[in-house]
Amino acid sequence: MQEKEKRRIKLKKISNSRVARVLLARKSVVACLIILAVMLIASVFAPFVAPYDPYKQDLVNMLKPMSFEHIFGTDSMGRDVLSRIIYGGRVSFTVGVVSVLLAGSVGMMLGLIAGMAGGIVDAVIMRIMDAMMSIPMIIMSLFLGSIFGKGLGNICLAIGISMIPSYARVTRGQVLTVREMDYVTAGTLCGASKIKNTISHILPNCVSSNIVLMTMNLGSAILNEAALSFLGMGINPPTASWGGMVNDGYKFMSSNPVIAIAPGIFIMVVVLCFNMVGDALRDALDPKLRGTLGKGKKKKIIKQAI
Amino acid sequence: MKNKLLKMIIKRIVQSIIVVFVVTLMVFLLMQLVPGDPIANFLGANATQEQIEHYTKIFGYDQPVLIQYAKWIQGLFHGEMGRSVALQKEISEVIFQRLGVTMSIVFPAFILAVVLAIILGIVAALNRGTIIDSAISFFANIGMSMPMFWFGMILILTFGLKLGILPTSGYVAPKDGIGNWLLHLILPMTVLAMGPLAQFTRQTRSSMLEVIRQDYVTTARAKGLKQKTIIFRHQLRNALIPIITIMGVQLGGMIGGTVLVESIFVVPGLGSLMISSIQGKDFMVVENGVFIIAVAVAVCNLIVDILYGIIDPRIRND
Numbered sequence: 001m002q003e004k005e006k007r008r009i010k011l012k013k014i015s016n017s018r019v020a021r022v023l024l025a026r027k028s029v030v031a032c033l034i035i036l037a038v039m040l041i042a043s044v045f046a047p048f049v050a051p052y053d054p055y056k057q058d059l060v061n062m063l064k065p066m067s068f069e070h071i072f073g074t075d076s077m078g079r080d081v082l083s084r085i086i087y088g089g090r091v092s093f094t095v096g097v098v099s100v101l102l103a104g105s106v107g108m109m110l111g112l113i114a115g116m117a118g119g120i121v122d123a124v125i126m127r128i129m130d131a132m133m134s135i136p137m138i139i140m141s142l143f144l145g146s147i148f149g150k151g152l153g154n155i156c157l158a159i160g161i162s163m164i165p166s167y168a169r170v171t172r173g174q175v176l177t178v179r180e181m182d183y184v185t186a187g188t189l190c191g192a193s194k195i196k197n198t199i200s201h202i203l204p205n206c207v208s209s210n211i212v213l214m215t216m217n218l219g220s221a222i223l224n225e226a227a228l229s230f231l232g233m234g235i236n237p238p239t240a241s242w243g244g245m246v247n248d249g250y251k252f253m254s255s256n257p258v259i260a261i262a263p264g265i266f267i268m269v270v271v272l273c274f275n276m277v278g279d280a281l282r283d284a285l286d287p288k289l290r291g292t293l294g295k296g297k298k299k300k301i302i303k304q305a306i
Numbered sequence: 307m308k309n310k311l312l313k314m315i316i317k318r319i320v321q322s323i324i325v326v327f328v329v330t331l332m333v334f335l336l337m338q339l340v341p342g343d344p345i346a347n348f349l350g351a352n353a354t355q356e357q358i359e360h361y362t363k364i365f366g367y368d369q370p371v372l373i374q375y376a377k378w379i380q381g382l383f384h385g386e387m388g389r390s391v392a393l394q395k396e397i398s399e400v401i402f403q404r405l406g407v408t409m410s411i412v413f414p415a416f417i418l419a420v421v422l423a424i425i426l427g428i429v430a431a432l433n434r435g436t437i438i439d440s441a442i443s444f445f446a447n448i449g450m451s452m453p454m455f456w457f458g459m460i461l462i463l464t465f466g467l468k469l470g471i472l473p474t475s476g477y478v479a480p481k482d483g484i485g486n487w488l489l490h491l492i493l494p495m496t497v498l499a500m501g502p503l504a505q506f507t508r509q510t511r512s513s514m515l516e517v518i519r520q521d522y523v524t525t526a527r528a529k530g531l532k533q534k535t536i537i538f539r540h541q542l543r544n545a546l547i548p549i550i551t552i553m554g555v556q557l558g559g560m561i562g563g564t565v566l567v568e569s570i571f572v573v574p575g576l577g578s579l580m581i582s583s584i585q586g587k588d589f590m591v592v593e594n595g596v597f598i599i600a601v602a603v604a605v606c607n608l609i610v611d612i613l614y615g616i617i618d619p620r621i622r623n624d
Contacts, residue, residue: 130321131328134600134607136562139580143596146584147339223453227566230455231581246456253459254467264456272451 022284029280032273039270043089052080054087054240063256072262075248084240085263091241092270095156095225096218102160104214107167108206114168115175116198126172129165137162141224142233150236159224163217167210174206208285216278219271226267242267311615318611322604329600330382334375337593361391365590378593387594392586397594401576405598407477408564408575411491415498416557423503424549427510428537434515442507449504454563458497458570465493475572494571498563502556509552513545520544546617554610558603 023029042049052070058078066073072081114125132140144158178184179202187197228234229243237244242263249260345361346353362368365388366377381387387397430442466474472493478486517523518541526540565577572578576595583591 127324127328128332130325131332131600134325134329134558134603135596136558136599136603138559138562138565139596139599142565142580142584143333143336143592146589146592147336149341219451223451226453227455230453231566231569233581233584243453243455246453246459250459253463257463260456260459264453264459267453267456268448268451271453272447275447275451 019281019284023277023280026280029277032276035269036273036277039089039266040093042086043093046086046090050080050083050086052083054079054083055238063252063259065256066258073256073258075245075259076252081245081259081262084245085242085266088240088242088245088263089266089270091152091229091235091239092222092225092267094152095159096221096274098156099160099163099221099225100214100217102156103163103217104167104210106160107164108171108203108210110164111168111171111173112175112198112203112206115172115179116194116202122172125168129168132162133165133169135162137220138224138227141228142231145228145233150233152235152239155225155228155234158228159221162224163221166213166217170209170213171206174209175202178202178205212278212282212285215274215281219274219278222267222271222274314615315612318608322608326597326601326604330379330597331375333593333596333600334378337589338371340589365391382597388590390583390588390591392583392588393591397591400579400591401594401598404574404576404579405602407479407573408561408568408577409602410480410487411494411498411564411567411573411575412557412560414491415495416502416560418495419499419503419506419556420553422499423506424510424542426503426507427514428542430507430511431514431518432537439511443511446504446507446511449500450508452500454497454501454566455570457500458493458567461493461497462570477571477573477575494567494573497570498560498567501563502560505552505556506549509549510545513548514541517541517545543617547614550610550614550617554607557606557610561599561602561606 046054056079058074060078061070061074062076062078064070064074064078070080070082072085075081075084110125110129114122135143140162141155141158144161145155148154148158181201184197184201187201192200225234225241226243226246229241230247232244232247235241235244237248245263246260246267249256249258249263252259345365345367346358349357349361366374369377378388385398387401389395390397390400393400426442426446430439433439462474465472473490474493476490478490480487523536523540526536531540564573564575565580567573568575568577569581576599580592580595583589583595
């Protein structure tokens with residue numbers, strides 16, 4: 001038994017390091033991970049990193065152009081744009097992570113139930129998911145946002161709910177394939193209950209594709225939050241959020257474009273990094289490439305994977 | 307063969323009807339979650355009790371929820387969506403007029419995205435590993451990550467404010483001059499097309515690369531066919547199948563994206579109607595707007611599915 005457990009851990013380590021190897025073989029992915037880490041650390045430790053108080057109004061120094069004092073200038077209330085961008089990262093990362101975790105966990109659960117139960121339960125769950133998917137994500141989150149109201153928690157909830165169907169679909173598809181596998185039948189023959197089989201054999205096999213989807217959806221969630229805040233239906237001012245900052249700066253586009261352009265660049269860079277890491281993760285977890293990374297072949301396979 | 311295709315089409319139509327029905331139920335139930343009385347919400351804090359009661363009766367909010375739902379569905383079958391308190395107009399009239407404006411941006415943008423993406427995708431796949439491929443992939447990645455409203459703003463700044471060659475806001479109906487309509491359409495269409503263009507380009511590139519390795523391409527090459535014939539008849543036709551799959555999703559996303567585009571370029575379409583109705587708490591318009599968008603997306607998906615069945619015989623034989 002102990003031997004078996006050791007072997008399992010060793011196998012897991014090998015597969016994990018394989019994923020890490022393929023991921024880290026791409027220079028662009030490493031660069032993206034570094035950028036994301038720096039931005040995340042900066043927003044978590046914003047009070048120590050930001051050069052100014054992002055909420056302190058200074059009407060004497062409003063709409064100042066770029067300078068050494070204020071790298072991205074100041075906004076219409078004299079607040080330092082860079083400091084607000086650093087604080088705004090908190091909103092973007094929070095919305096991204098919370099809404100994706102919410103969508104992922106609820107979506108996976110619904111997909112598992114639909115796939116395992118079949119029949120009427122499956123039909124009801126999946127028709128609701130189809131209906132949710134037929135409403136474009138931005139409209140769905142706007143609609144839900146209008147019901148729940150503004151604010152960070154409500155926005156996470158609205159964006160999270162609008163992303164649930166994709167996870168339910170992916171998980172259900174996986175469940176339908178995995179439940180026909182021999183090891184699941186073996187589990188049943190050994191006397192494992194349906195719930196036990198679902199949790200120990202089926203669920204772990206659905207996780208990897210959902211993780212890829214989660215990484216890719218982080219970018220979409222951040223874009224969605226920015227769009228809602230831009231439309232004035234996201235985060236309540238004066239809380240700094242990148243979308244809201246673009247909206248504020250939009251009015252001064254001809255005189256001082258940097259106020260609106262700078263937060264937009266940050267949104268783009270973060271989303272780009274999440275998308276690239278998601279792409280790489282998808283390739284790294286591709287079962288077609290699994291077990292092919294021998295020492296000699298390693299470079300060649302990684303090159304092909306890229 | 308034709309029978310099978312017909313069967314598939316009927317099956318898809320029935321599925322779409324079920325989806326739209328579930329949408330109505332979902333939207334209606336969610337609307338019940340809106341905090342407070344919808345009439346009191348709309349009339350504001352200064353409304354008297356009599357006014358609230360009067361309007362509640364007129365709009366039927368005093369009736370049981372099920373009856374309200376049944377009345378709404380019955381109205382939809384007759385093309386009636388009720389009357390908007392804020393706009394003082396029939397909702398169906400406003401929505402269909404706005405939908406026309408929205409679709410006149412969505413369809414040209416969609417066509418632009420598909421045509422450009424197929425060209426760029428083929429060029430990238432044929433020049434795999436070169437600087438051209440890297441440039442196209444980089445552009446596609448940027449296009450996918452760019453916030454739509456921000457891109458619109460940059461275009462307004464460049465072409466409207468700095469160069470002064472394109473109108474930055476407003477909408478002109480085609481009947482008031484095709485040239486003027488097109489001129490007003492260039493910027494919104496470009497912004498709306500950007501995301502899907504990037505997605506389609508990536509998809510075309512990867513499916514072309516997948517197809518290149520297939521045996522039938524090697525056979526075609528061994529037969530001595532011209533490169534052009536191989537690309538268009540053997541590769542692109544097969545590579546199109548996964549592209550068509552994402553077309554439906556992207557078209558839906560584009561209809562949603564008009565919310566942003568219309569608010570940046572001040573276009574009086576369905577998207578800007580949704581925003582103003584949400585802000586004005588005119589929830590009857592919001593409810594019907596979401597329903598119409600869901601129907602539009604369902605119809606687009608249906609068309610894509612049928613197209614899919616025609617192009618890929620395996621689907622209709624399923």
